Amino acid sequence: MTTAIATTARERMSRAREASRSIGLLGDGQKATALRAIADAIESAAVDIVEANREDLERGRESGLSGGLLDRLQLDSARVAALADAVRDVADLPDPVGRVLDERVLDNGIRLTKVSVPFGVIGSIYEARPNVTVDIAALALRSGNAVVLRGGTAAERTNGVLVATMRDALARLGIDPEAIQTVDEFGREGARDLMHARGLVDVLVPRGSAQLIETVVTESSVPVIETGAGVVHIVLDESAPLESARDIVVNAKVQRPSVCNAVETVLVHRAAADRLIAPVVDALQRQGVVVHGDAAVSARADGVVPATDDDWSLEHLSLDLSMRVVDDLDDALDHIRRYSTHHTESIITADAANGERFLAEVDSAVVMVNASTRFTDGGEFGFGAEVGISTQKLHARGPMGLSELTSSKWLARGTGQVRG
């Protein structure tokens, strides 16, 4: 086991690759034990973590970070305890490695078995959220992977202490600590090396703003799992019951406005506009929501801000909501095709045929009938942990559980067969 500190990002990634061999062969119990040890170590290091975080916060304030960013950056002792608990939850999940995915015996007697295996090395690029450092490392280890982290300069001190704490916990158990690496101190250069580390890093999971994800998807030659942006729509069909329409729209916007499965745009069928718009807008406004509407919406409700063209493609992530009247279901589907980020869309309808048409034709990770878009969530889906919500079509789509951090390989057991 190499103990000298690696001095380049590539060298760190090489060590992660090397460590991934032994990590990938750990059993279920060993991985669970390692995660519980990491959770304990994080709790024990709470004072150091909070102190490092205070330095990051101070630097952030000096450099003019916004209040929202500073809040995401902050780790107090309660948040550190919550982090440790989240790691214990991951420890309790079933091992995603070694599942038999397919099995067949060929006519010539060769036994084929397709089994789930770790990717090897998972990279993650994210922004100013030190909890992601621990989250991703725990999910990677649970699925038998080594991990290379790039968490941005704003959280560099906090991430440094978290990574050191996790590595120490592994080393004390005799598990190769090189399985957890950070390239934070190499700045943009380190991020660039990570995006081009084909052969060393098997998959990259960016987490953060739409712009960060766009940069990683465009620049990376390592395969990327795109998670992210949600310009989420709810359609109120001609037959939508008022109560469902109102309750679901309010829940989807208000319950947690800052997340990707919150609704951003509501499309109201023209034939239901007189019946639904006033009470739905009223219910939203009572919860503090600013409704940005087109002329047909403004004509039917008070206090509506005129929507601009930009509103339709905007992920507000706040108590703002765009609302438009559409001519019919075709018009709604056209709007969604044009502006959706393929995350989640829902239709509220009493017409089963329209519901099934919506399910068939909308091209999004999760398509719903008569349910709040807030249910697009690994926890709600029963996955136990959420790696992110994939908005791409390759490998994983929608909420990703631990099994999406595995690949597969075919094992072929023969007795001397040759091909004729």
Added chain:
Amino acid sequence: MTTAIATTARERMSRAREASRSIGLLGDGQKATALRAIADAIESAAVDIVEANREDLERGRESGLSGGLLDRLQLDSARVAALADAVRDVADLPDPVGRVLDERVLDNGIRLTKVSVPFGVIGSIYEARPNVTVDIAALALRSGNAVVLRGGTAAERTNGVLVATMRDALARLGIDPEAIQTVDEFGREGARDLMHARGLVDVLVPRGSAQLIETVVTESSVPVIETGAGVVHIVLDESAPLESARDIVVNAKVQRPSVCNAVETVLVHRAAADRLIAPVVDALQRQGVVVHGDAAVSARADGVVPATDDDWSLEHLSLDLSMRVVDDLDDALDHIRRYSTHHTESIITADAANGERFLAEVDSAVVMVNASTRFTDGGEFGFGAEVGISTQKLHARGPMGLSELTSSKWLARGTGQVRG
């Protein structure tokens, strides 16, 4: 349905995207009928296809294409008939769309169903093999996808006639012909547009030389499924029975040397070198194989060409084979880790523990015990068709069947549920 010819590569891809909506909703029978009509149309157009091909061949000869490339490029009437038959075989395969992949009912009553859906638009970049034009288009349509093809300038005339023939066949059935597009006439610019068509093209499948695949993987911002290069190894363990060792190595090299699952390097355990090398090399040489060996191999067999360092990372794709003596299984695993392209590796052994260790530790798409590497093949695996052999870990690994040309989406059927 637009009928004017699109004049830019982006415009063609937009039309493919638009057409993908109706193609994705076609039923099993409609897709099978469309493919049979395409097969018939290709047979009927045989004279035109062969004539266009003759022009490509002539241009190829003038520009000095090698004999091997000219052979791949050539389509005579027998090859055209075989192409049509291959399309009929694809028509007979089961529909990969609409399979239920997961199902769960949440405590709140929401019914979740994960179903397989078409990707939407599949792009393919390949070289001078007009059969791929028809192959990929047929596989894409069978799985409900539109397709954008870039087959290279060498086969441009042939591909042009093939694409026009397939589009006409669709149009006669009232299916949107814009589902099949070529960007060949836009040259390198068209290929570049295809690699950067995020939002229009969902996945790119390059087929061709290692260099072509490298270029696509490095440059593309559209997700890529990497198929490809096979520096394939066979390990002859200490206990390898002579007969199996000889038969499998000869079969894996000689049965079809030009393909990616043919063996390129044989690693012989030092303790078995005296027993195995002379008869295995002799059997290979009788089949015309040139063995490139290290000193330990040369010392035990006649007519061995000294191996150079380059041989270990070389995909010969010919009747050449690299052979080395290794100290033990660890040494063999080290060599494989260093030089393998993660396609297929096999061990010949009578020791079950060594076989299982090999299966567990080798990080390749297909890992074998006592079988010829030539079995890594969609047809042999019983998939009915082969889209390619993926050497990446995301989405698909190893031989890909039709189901690997689908993505998934979650359908959520509720009755008004909101999140608490």
